[in-house]
Amino acid sequence: xxxxxxxxxxxxxxxxxxxxxxxxxxxxxxxxxxxxxxxxxxxxxxxxxxxxxxxxxxxxxxxxxxxxxxxxxxxxxxxxxxxxxxxxxxxxxxxxxxxxxxxxxxxxxxxxxxxxxxxxxxxxxxxxxxxxxxxxxxxxxxxxxxxxxxxxxxxxxxxxxxxxxxxxxxxxxxxxxx
Amino acid sequence: xxxxxxxxxxxxxxxxxxxxxxxxxxxxxxxxxxxxxxxxxxxxxxxxxxxxxxxxxxxxxxxxxxxxxxxxxxxxxxxxxxxxxxxxxxxxxxxxxxxxxxxxxxxxxxxxxxxxxxxxxxxxxxxxxxxxxxxxxxxxxxxxxxxxxxxxxxxxxxxxxxxxxxxxxxxxxxxxxx
Amino acid sequence: xxxxxxxxxxxxxxxxxxxxxxxxxxxxxxxxxxxxxxxxxxxxxxxxxxxxxxxxxxxxxxxxxxxxxxxxxxxxxxxxxxxxxxxxxxxxxxxxxxxxxxxxxxxxxxxxxxxxxxxxxxxxxxxxxxxxxxxxxxxxxxxxxxxxxxxxxxxxxxxxxxxxxxxxxxxxxxxxxx
Amino acid sequence: xxxxxxxxxxxxxxxxxxxxxxxxxxxxxxxxxxxxxxxxxxxxxxxxxxxxxxxxxxxxxxxxxxxxxxxxxxxxxxxxxxxxxxxxxxxxxxxxxxxxxxxxxxxxxxxxxxxxxxxxxxxxxxxxxxxxxxxxxxxxxxxxxxxxxxxxxxxxxxxxxxxxxxxxxxxxxxxxxx
Numbered sequence: 144x145x146x147x148x149x150x151x152x153x154x155x156x157x158x159x160x161x162x163x164x165x166x167x168x169x170x171x172x173x174x175x176x177x178x179x180x181x182x183x184x185x186x187x188x189x190x191x192x193x194x195x196x197x198x199x200x201x202x203x204x205x206x207x208x209x210x211x212x213x214x215x216x217x218x219x220x221x222x223x224x225x226x227x228x229x230x231x232x233x234x235x236x237x238x239x240x241x242x243x244x245x246x247x248x249x250x251x252x253x254x255x256x257x258x259x260x261x262x263x264x265x266x267x268x269x270x271x272x273x274x275x276x277x278x279x280x281x282x283x284x285x286x287x288x289x290x291x292x293x294x295x296x297x298x299x300x301x302x303x304x305x306x307x308x309x310x311x312x313x314x315x316x317x318x319x320x321x
Numbered sequence: 322x323x324x325x326x327x328x329x330x331x332x333x334x335x336x337x338x339x340x341x342x343x344x345x346x347x348x349x350x351x352x353x354x355x356x357x358x359x360x361x362x363x364x365x366x367x368x369x370x371x372x373x374x375x376x377x378x379x380x381x382x383x384x385x386x387x388x389x390x391x392x393x394x395x396x397x398x399x400x401x402x403x404x405x406x407x408x409x410x411x412x413x414x415x416x417x418x419x420x421x422x423x424x425x426x427x428x429x430x431x432x433x434x435x436x437x438x439x440x441x442x443x444x445x446x447x448x449x450x451x452x453x454x455x456x457x458x459x460x461x462x463x464x465x466x467x468x469x470x471x472x473x474x475x476x477x478x479x480x481x482x483x484x485x486x487x488x489x490x491x492x493x494x495x496x497x498x499x
Numbered sequence: 500x501x502x503x504x505x506x507x508x509x510x511x512x513x514x515x516x517x518x519x520x521x522x523x524x525x526x527x528x529x530x531x532x533x534x535x536x537x538x539x540x541x542x543x544x545x546x547x548x549x550x551x552x553x554x555x556x557x558x559x560x561x562x563x564x565x566x567x568x569x570x571x572x573x574x575x576x577x578x579x580x581x582x583x584x585x586x587x588x589x590x591x592x593x594x595x596x597x598x599x600x601x602x603x604x605x606x607x608x609x610x611x612x613x614x615x616x617x618x619x620x621x622x623x624x625x626x627x628x629x630x631x632x633x634x635x636x637x638x639x640x641x642x643x644x645x646x647x648x649x650x651x652x653x654x655x656x657x658x659x660x661x662x663x664x665x666x667x668x669x670x671x672x673x674x675x676x677x
Numbered sequence: 678x679x680x681x682x683x684x685x686x687x688x689x690x691x692x693x694x695x696x697x698x699x700x701x702x703x704x705x706x707x708x709x710x711x712x713x714x715x716x717x718x719x720x721x722x723x724x725x726x727x728x729x730x731x732x733x734x735x736x737x738x739x740x741x742x743x744x745x746x747x748x749x750x751x752x753x754x755x756x757x758x759x760x761x762x763x764x765x766x767x768x769x770x771x772x773x774x775x776x777x778x779x780x781x782x783x784x785x786x787x788x789x790x791x792x793x794x795x796x797x798x799x800x801x802x803x804x805x806x807x808x809x810x811x812x813x814x815x816x817x818x819x820x821x822x823x824x825x826x827x828x829x830x831x832x833x834x835x836x837x838x839x840x841x842x843x844x845x846x847x848x849x850x851x852x853x854x855x
Binding site for chain 1 (some may be wrong): 521596605609622
C-alpha cells in the first residue's frame with residue numbers, strides 16, 4: 144500500500160496520522176483496474192509500477208485511505224483518478240459490496256496481507272476503466288497484463304504486502320484466475 | 322418473465338420447449354437496468370412496460386432464457402440489446418456472481434417468485450446502461466424511475482411474478498432501498 | 500450503534516476515542532443474528548431491545564467497533580458474544596465478503612445511515628446463531644421475529660440510525676424481504 | 678461432475694435426460710465442503726475421491742443436478758447428504774448468492790470448466806460441515822486438506838473438468854488462497 148499522508152488543511156497532520164495508526168484500524172480501499180470487453184469479461188488487469196521509500200521496485204494495486212466524511216465510493220474515485228489520471232473514466236461499482244476485505248496487519252502472518260506501518264482494513268473492488276490511463280504522482284507506469292500474465296509467478300513476485308494474494312482473489316472473483 | 326420461445330433453427334421448437342419446461346428447471350437471467358453517476362451511485366432504475374398475452378399491463382425487468390451453448394454474460398447482453406435496443410451500451414458485470422438467484426416456481430408461494438409456465442431459476446444482475454435505450458419487440462416503453470419511485474407501492478404493484486421482490490433486492494444490493 | 504468505549508488497558512481512553520472519532524472513519528461491524536432451518540433458510544431474525552442514553556427505547560442489530568490488531572471475524576464474535584451471551588454459538592461467515600457496507604455519517608441524509616457521534620463504516624454480515632441467546636450488558640432483551648414481522652413498519656420504526664434500512668438489506672440478501 | 682442420472686419415477690429417464698442435455702443448459706450446484714473454526718475461518722477443505730466410468734481416479738467437489746420443482750438449497754442439501762452421509766450436518770448458506778457461477782461447456786476452452794456430456798451451469802457455494810462425514814455411493818473417500826494442501830499442484834492436478842479452478846475460486850472467496 145502506498146504512502147497516503149495527506150497535507151490538505153483539515154486532514155490529519157503526519158503526527159496525528161502516526162498517532163492514530165498506532166491505535167485504530169485504518170480504513171482503506173483497494174481497486175483492481177481492469178479492461179473488459181462488451182460482455183463484461185475481463186481482458187486486462189492494470190498494475191502500477193512504483194518505487195518505494197526504500198528504493199525497491201514493486202507492482203501495486205490502486206490503494207489508499209478513506210478520509211473523514213468521505214464516502215467509500217468517493218475514496219475509490221479519488222484514488223483511481225490520482226493514480227490513473229483524470230481521463231481514466233473508472234466505472235465505480237454500483238454496489239458497495241466489496242469482493243473481499245483485506246486486513247493488513249503490522250505483524251506478518253496474521254493474515255495474508257501485511258503493512259508494517261499500520262493495521263489497515265481495506266475494502267477491495269474490481270473497477271473497469273474505459274478511458275486513457277496516465278499514471279502520475281509517485282506511480283511511474285501502468286502496465287496492462289492479460290489475466291494469465293498477471294497471475295504468473297514473475298508478476299505476482301513483484302507485488303508486496305500480500306497484494307499478490309489480493310490480485311489472485313480479484314481474478315478468481317471475475318472468473319479469470321488461471 | 323416474458324415469453325422467450327425462439328424460432329431460430331437449432332434452438333428448441335415450441336413443442337420441445339414445452340416438453341422440457343415440464344421436466345427441468347430452466348435457466349434464466351434477470352437484469353435490472355440502472356443509470357449511475359460518476360461515483361457508481363444508482364440514480365435511476367429502468368423498467369419495461371409490457372402487455373402480456375392476456376392483455377394485462379405490467380412493468381418488468383429485462384429477463385430471458387439462457388440458450389444451449391450460450392454463456393451467461395452473452396445471454397445478458399442479448400436480452401438487454403433485445404429489450405433496450407442496440408445502442409443502450411449495457412455494462413455487463415465483470416464478475417459472474419449474481420446479487421441473488423430468483424427461483425420462479427409454477428406453484429405460487431414456494432418462493433416469492435412465480436411463473437405459471439415453468440420452474441425457472443434466474444441469475445439476477447444489476448446492469449448500468451450508459452447509452453440511449455429504445456425498447457423494441459414486445460416492450461412498449463422503458464421508464465426511468467428514481468430508486469424512491471421504483472420502490473413505491475404503485476410501481477411495485479404493477480410488477481408480476483415476484484419481480485417486485487427482485488427489484489427491491491436489487492435496490493438493497495446497491496444501497497438504494499428506501 | 501451502541502457506545503463501544505473500551506476501558507481495557509492498551510485500548511483507547513475515552514478522550515482518545517473522542518479525538519479520533521473527530522478525524523477518521525471508524526471501522527465497525529454490524530451483525531444480523533438469524534435462526535435458519537436445515538436448508539439454510541432464514542426463519543427468524545433476532546433484534547436487541549436497548550435503552551439509549553437519552554432514555555429512548557429502540558431495537559438494534561449487534562454492532563460494535565473493530566479494535567486495533569483485531570481481525571474482523573474476531574470483532575464479530577466478540578460483539579455477538581457480548582450481546583447474545585456465551586452460548587449463542589454464532590456461525591461467523593467463512594467469507595469476509597460482507598453483504599453490504601453501511602456508512603454512518605454524523606450528518607443525516609448523506610447516506611441512509613446516521614450516527615451523530617461519528618463517521619463509522621460498518622461491514623455488515625448475516626450470522627446464523629444456533630445456541631441459546633441470553634442478552635447481557637446494556638441489551639435488555641432479544642426478540643426473534645419472523646422475516647415478515649421484522650420487515651413490518653412497526654418493528655422497523657423502532658430502529659434508529661438507519662438500521663431499519665440495513666435490516667431490510669439483510670432480509671433482501673437472504674431472499675426473505677417480503 | 679458426477680453422473681447424476683436419477684431413476685426415481687417422475688424424474689427424467691436416461692433417454693429424456695440425454696435428449697434434454699443436447700438442447701438446454703442444465704442447472705447444477707457445486708458445493709465445497711469445509712471445516713471452520715469458531716471465528717468462521719476455513720481450516721480444512723473436503724475433497725471426494727472418485728473413480729470415473731473410464732477408471733480414472735480423481736478428486737471432486739460435491740456436485741449435482743437441480744431437479745424439477747426442487748429449490749437450489751434443497752438440491753445442495755440432497756447432494757451433500759448423498760456424498761457425505763446423513764450426519765455431516767452441512768450448514769447450507771442463508772443467502773442464495775453463490776460465490777461464483779461455473780459454466781461447464783462440452784467444448785473445452787470456452788470457459789475454464791468442461792463437461793463433455795453437457796452444457797451445465799452450476800451455482801457454487803462454500804458449505805461448512807460440522808458433523809461426521811461418511812462418503813457413500815460412488816464416492817470412495819473424503820479427505821480433509823488444509824487450504825495450502827488443497828491449493829497445491831498435486832491435489833489440483835487430481836481434479837478434472839475445471840474443478841481445480843473452482844476450488845481455487847472458493848479458497849479465494851474465503852480468504853484462504855495461498
